[in-house]
Amino acid sequence: MADATRFYIDGAWVAPVADARAAIANPADRSVIGEVALGSPADAEAAIAAAKAAFPAWSATSRAKRLGFLEKINAALVARADEIGDAIMAEMGAPIGLARGAQAGSGPQHFTETIRVLRDYPFETPLGSTLLQREAIGVCVLITPWNWPMNQIATKVAPALAAGCTMVLKPSEVAPLDAAILAEIMDEAGLPKGVFNLVHGAGPDIGNALTGHPDVDMVSFTGSTRAGVAIATNAAPTIKRVALELGGKSASIVLPGADLAEVVPASVRGCMLNTGQSCNAPTRLLVPRDRLAEAEALAKAAAQAITVGMPADNPDMGPVANAAQYARVVALIDQGVAEGSRLLCGGSALPAGLENGLFVPPTIFTDVAPDSTIAREEVFGPVLAIIAYDSVDQAVAIANDSLYGLSGYVWGADKDSARTVARRLRTGMVHLNGAGLDSAAPFGGYKMSGNGREWGVWGLEEFLEVKSIYGGA
Structure with a gap:
């Protein structure tokens, strides 16, 4: 060592x-x-x-x-x-x-x-x-x-x-x-x-x-x-x-016409990568209101498919990195419940068999109000907030209504529609239709x-x- x-x-x-x-x-x-x-x-x-x-x-x-x-x-x-x-x-x-x-x-x-x-x-x-x-x-x-x-x-x-x-x-x-x-x-x-x-x-x-x-x-x-x-x-x-x-509180906007069966599981996995401990993680999932139930079902299935376990066993997700951060993640999950967001899966309880570590299961909230704590504060843990929107203009407004401006994600039926929305986001980076990071491109954000x-x-x-x-x- x-x-x-x-x-x-x-x-x-x-x-x-x-x-x-x-x-x-x-x-x-x-x-x-x-x-x-x-x-x-x-x-x-x-x-x-x-x-x-x-x-x-x-x-x-x-x-x-x-x-x-x-x-x-x-x-x-x-x-x-x-x-x-x-x-x-x-x-x-x-x-x-x-x-x-x-x-x-x-x-x-x-x-x-x-x-x-x-x-x-x-x-x-x-x-x-x-x-x-x-x-x-x-x-x-x-x-x-x-x-x-x-x-x-x-x-x-x-x-x-x-x-x-x-x-x-x-x-x-x-x-x-x-x-x-x-x-x-x-x-x-x-x-x-x-x-x-x-x-x-x-x-x-x-x-x-x-x-x-x-x-x-x-x-x-x-x-x-x-x-x-x-x-x-x-x-x-x-x-x-x-x-x-x-920090960041990046929004992942699913545009009308996007393939939810592809987009929602990818967004969930992106949020949970590294146990959600990434400043650019897509932690707010914005979906059309008329497709909310479909998105919820897909998100829950994707989260429940993520394996959580001891790092040496190579699961999808390990523990939260330290005790101070674990306490913060658990407290914010409990606050999300107290403020009325609906817990779709996960929660603050330690997963069975992992009680000796700092583990949090993949956690998804829905019926999340854009002004709620879970939608506005950076949790820095495996926690996703699903927010419904009624128009693309509203989705952009919700995404931009944040103290942060590090990254964003836009999913559309075609690149042109996704790029049009990306140009409206007040963030230093935007991923279109699942595009990955580029080490030759600048990494950084706006605002706080x-x-x-x-x-x-x-x-x-x-x-x-x-x-x-x-x-x-």
Whole structure:
């Protein structure tokens, strides 16, 4: 098992300044599988100082040299994919197929895309007589969540390295093991000391020291909207760039004429993937009112076909990732019942035979009022709200009536009708008729789902400043 009790600072494995630790729990059976060190402001200071000292030389390295390091790191991520997947399975409960597949595989996915972008990216371009130069922004603090841990690490670390930035990574203290493996890979790749630094710890203890530090030029954060607001506030006095990828309450609009037998089960599976713990999950299913009963029957059948079990047995769905999130999911399910939404299947009771873990069955509410809590708050668990609509205009209005604007899903009898509705949604992304994500396209949202974009060219440019050299072309 990877060691999360050490930090990687200035090219060396070091002990934290203080000997504070927390248990790492396996959510499938609540057993303790290890410990994570809880860093202090002194640890943050050391890591930032190392990144600052390394920045001048690293930012001046050639494209070819940075490509060489990225390719070496990527190859190691591929070689250690099963080990990374097993760590993710243990620390946050993803089923082994998902953990070794999409979860671990997202690391090479984003490194490969960053390598492709870096090969031909124009860091200098003429604009009339002016030369536009794009250069590394500086020292970056990268704070990542527990739900897709390697994915979110890779979408920040890979472009930051490609841009010529130095960095301090603070992964979630709930799921730190895959990040420790990445630090081992960085060390073995021979990355110059101080370019990549890893610290662990809780947000109030070390996060504030990292995000408010005057020597940090940028903070890239993925997590809850509440935490994003706190980070932006803490970073504001030092006028640093803050890129936020936050929560979502994405609507899946089923247009009249769509094939419900295909669309509804796909929407249910999409919502329940990763136990519903995805910021872009389609958690509101909007269906024509005259087809509500048909949609309910299809949704219930699809949910009841989803297997829930121990991650090592490779079910469709594992546990909720940690005790705090489990308590929130259960409380919101109970609130949905109390507010009058009709529970179609699932609920807050532990599934039979899984009482030792943090399991929630696939849960579907119907007769959901658009202004109810279950329709408006991000549950971040395996909970779907079915909402009936009377016209497409009403469906669009319901979808847009949200604090969030991360993603959306539109299902139509043809692509043209789906695309017309997609253009009306106030979200950063829209999936048409089940189309998947594209790692070359920008990932991010509107409104309280955050700012900035990750992935592809847009992800690289988050870590670049633009300089105008007048008369330099």
